[in-house]
Structure formats: structure tokens, C-alpha cells
Amino acid sequence: MHIINDIKRLNVGKVIENVVLKDYTTYKVGGKAICMVIPDDENNLITLIKYLDENKIKYKVLGNGSNVIFNNSGYDGVIIKLDNFNNLKIINNKIIVGAGYMLNKLALRVSRLGLTGMEFATGIPGSVGGAVYMNAGAYKSDMGYIVNSVKVVTPDYKIKILYNKDLKFRYRTSFLKENTGYICLEATIILIKGNSEEIMELIEERKKRRIETQPLEYPSAGSVFRNPEGNFAGKLIEDIGYKGFSIGGAKVSEKHANFIINNGGATGEQIKELISKIQKDIKEKYDIDLKVEQEFVE
């Protein structure tokens, strides 16, 4: 295929052909993409996206694939993975970390050092870049509380620093999500000195609670819907009798109704169908529009 050969000739990093997206998403769904590219560094990343834009080839930056739903019919574009952007520097309470670094791994590492502020993130299986993009959060905290600034590539291929106020963090969204074409390369996070024993105790307690209440033994992408004002999506879905309901391999978890699990062989299309059906029935029963937290990638 000439696109793959062209990309190989650019010599920007590793190119994986015949890539199957279900191997790169936590739902374990998704068909083939044209290829996956893992750029060596930021200059190579810019060379790559310039080529893709000039040739009108679609692309998607993928973190850990823990918030996306690809169709099993495939993705007619190139996947960019920032696995090589995994630098980490800890200077007292300041953390400089690459976008490809895993958020939960970072949270555990800094917590063990007695830095407080990232306890919320130990159960979030995303990359730093993906977490900044969607302002990942839990327990009344989120990335907006700890990110000082991020280094990005802009849609006109410049490297720029965006500060916290520029990033417009709000509930599960940010400037990066609302403005297409920005790629997060690195984040600077500021934490506070705390007591490592107390921090680790809290983390253990929350981990126990997550294991008890969430179907972590199955492939999923965490909560499907945002909680509507003054209500819980899981409670509404449970109340209309959807716990355990499935379409093909996509099933509403028996443990937590705001989780859809891949119960074996689910497709992205089946997950989407199940999401639409729940939205329709919740609308009919309660006149509430449930908003999806996960992203359909077409």
C-alpha cells in the first residue's frame, strides 16, 4: 500500500502494519487501521502529521485506548501512538512527564514518594496525554487541579506551552478536546508534600472499593455516561432494568450499571447500539439526555 510505503520512507519511527485496534483498546474492540506509527520524537511526529494532512489522510492519536470505541469494520486512517514520549523527571514537588507515560503508574510512583494530589488517578488506566485531553478525574479531583502546563503541537505544527488557565479544564473536558489538532507531548504537574503512609492508605482503601463495585475483571472503558445533574447514571440504568442486558457480546455489567463490558467477542458496533438503546429508554422514561463519556471514533 503506497501510504504505508510513503510513511516508512519518512523514517519517523516504528510503523506497524496490519494493526488490529482491539489489541490497543481496553474494550478489546476495533478492526484494522491503515497502520500504526510510533514516532521517535517531536520533530518526527510533526513530519508525520504534516505528511498526513497534506495527503488528506485521517489520523488519530491513541493513548492507552481506555476511553475510545472503534468499529470492528475498522478505521480508515493512521493511528499515532506516543509510546516514546515517556520521559519522567521529578524535581521536589514538580513532575515533568511525557504524554505516553501511564497515569496510574505515575500516580502510584509519586504517591509512594509522599507527594499528594494524584491519589485520584491510581485507578485510571489512561496515558498522561489522554488524561489531560479529557480531564480525567475521580473523587472530586481531576487533572485540572494538578496540571501546571502542557507542551503541545499546535494545528499549525508549532511547539507551544499551554498553561492551566489556557487549558480550560472542566468536567471531563479541556481545551485540547474542544479544539481539534492539538497533540499533548508533555505535562508539568505540581503536587504538595504529604505523608506517604497516609496517602498509600487512602489509595489502598479506594482500590478495594473499586474492586468491590466495578467489573474490573472484564474489558471495558470505565463509566459509559456522565452523571446527570443531581443523579447517577448507573442508578437510572439499573432502575429501568438494564443490569445484565446484552447486545451480542456487549453487556451492561451486573456489578455496576454504568459500565458496559465486553463479555466475549463484542464489537464496537454492538457497544454503540447498546449505548443508543439505553439513551433512548432513559429519555422515554425520565426525559433525561444521558451524555456519553466515551468517544466513538469513526
Ligand SMILES: Cc1cc2nc3c(=O)[nH]c(=O)nc-3n(C[C@H](O)[C@H](O)[C@H](O)COP(=O)(O)OP(=O)(O)OC[C@H]3O[C@@H](n4cnc5c(N)ncnc54)[C@H](O)[C@@H]3O)c2cc1C
Ligand atoms: C477500568 C477503567 C476505569 C476508569 N476510570 C476512570 C475514572 O475514574 N475517571 C476518568 O476520568 N476516566 C476513567 N476511565 C476512562 C479512561 O481511563 C480515561 O478517560 C483516560 O484519561 C483515557 O486516557 P487514554 O490514554 O486511554 O486515552 P485514549 O482512550 O487513548 O484516547 C482518548 C482521547 O484522548 C485523545 N488523546 C490521547 N492522547 C493524546 C495526546 N497525547 N494528545 C492529544 N490527544 C490525545 C485521543 O485522541 C482520544 O480522543 C476508566 C477506564 C477504565 C477502563
